[in-house]
Amino acid sequence: ETGVTQSPTHLIKTRGQQVTLRCSSQSGHNTVSWYQQALGQGPQFIFQYYREEENGRGNFPPRFSGLQFPNYSSELNVNALELDDSALYLCASSSPGRGGEQFFGPGTRLTVL
Amino acid sequence: EDQVTQSPEALRLQEGESSSLNCSYTVSGLRGLFWYRQDPGKGPEFLFTLYSAGEEKEKERLKATLTKKESFLHITAPKPEDSATYLCAVRSGNTGKLIFGQGTTLQVKP
Numbered sequence: 283e284t285g286v287t288q289s290p291t292h293l294i295k296t297r298g299q300q301v302t303l304r305c306s307s308q309s310g311h312n313t314v315s316w317y318q319q320a321l322g323q324g325p326q327f328i329f330q331y332y333r334e335e336e337n338g339r340g341n342f343p344p345r346f347s348g349l350q351f352p353n354y355s356s357e358l359n360v361n362a363l364e365l366d367d368s369a370l371y372l373c374a375s376s377s378p379g380r381g382g383e384q385f386f387g388p389g390t391r392l393t394v395l
Numbered sequence: 396e397d398q399v400t401q402s403p404e405a406l407r408l409q410e411g412e413s414s415s416l417n418c419s420y421t422v423s424g425l426r427g428l429f430w431y432r433q434d435p436g437k438g439p440e441f442l443f444t445l446y447s448a449g450e451e452k453e454k455e456r457l458k459a460t461l462t463k464k465e466s467f468l469h470i471t472a473p474k475p476e477d478s479a480t481y482l483c484a485v486r487s488g489n490t491g492k493l494i495f496g497q498g499t500t501l502q503v504k505p
Contacts (some may be wrong), residue, residue: 286438315491324399324482324495325439338490372438374493382427382486384493386438 284309286375286387294393295363303358303390305373313337314356315384316348317372325372331356332378360392368394397422397487401496408473408503416468416499418483428466429493430459431482439482473503 287306295301307314313332317325327340331350345361354375360367370391374384398421408414420428427446431439443452445461452459456477458469468481480500484493 288438313491315493317493322497324484324497325493327492327494330491332491338488338492340492370436374438376491382491383429383441383444384491385441386431388438389436391436 286373286385288373288387288390290390291388292391294395296395297363297365299363300359300361301363301392303371305356305387307354307356307375308385311375311377312354313376313378314350314354315374315376316358317374319370319372328358363394365394368392397485397494399483399485399494399496401483401499403499404497405500406502408501410474410503410505411472413471413473416481418466418496419464420485422485422487424487425485427486428461429484429486430468431484433480433482433498475503475505477501478503
């Protein structure tokens with residue numbers, strides 16, 4: 283069983299730029315959730331995708347957007363990067379048919395200068 | 396507003412010294428309480444799901460329990476490899492949104 287993978291591992295951008303992060307879900311999972319984790323804090327929910335549709339969104343501005351593809355992989359796009367966007371971005375996959383457990387990938391460390 | 400608070404923020408134990416981590420929650424319509432372990436710079440690793448008060452789950456030296464207002468993660472005779480940040484999260488509503496606490500960082504010294 284293949285776990286959740288994310289790319290890239292690390293990324294450095296400057297303020298105002300745009301970034302795309304990628305996630306491949308665990309085999310058999312059709313739901314992907316994205317979280318932002320600042321240093322020393324718990325993850326914060328950005329949004330979730332189920333069957334290519336957004337299925338819930340946290341308190342993040344519209345410059346955070348996403349996509350889910352037919353193979354259930356997903357992208358997180360962030361426009362007009364700000365210094366406070368520096369964080370670990372986590373992707374988690376799950377299957378609605380199970381207990382709702384979300385399995386996380388290793389994350390992408392984004393640094394905005 | 397749904398909220399999760401974990402205590403203590405940090406815990407130092409000697410190898411073999413048992414202890415408990417606390418997770419207090421306020422949520423409308425609990426649809427699961429989850430425990431994760433996170434090593435530095437890595438993604439959270441799933442440990443347990445609890446759904447109703449009185450439920451308990453065990454895995455090696457870890458045991459998770461649930462009441463109507465809080466959950467405990469008991470660590471029995473910990474080893475240095477148990478050192479990590481332990482995260483608690485709750486799920487509410489019809490989406491898969493997880494609300495996390497800030498975590499408890501555990502250090503076990505040999």
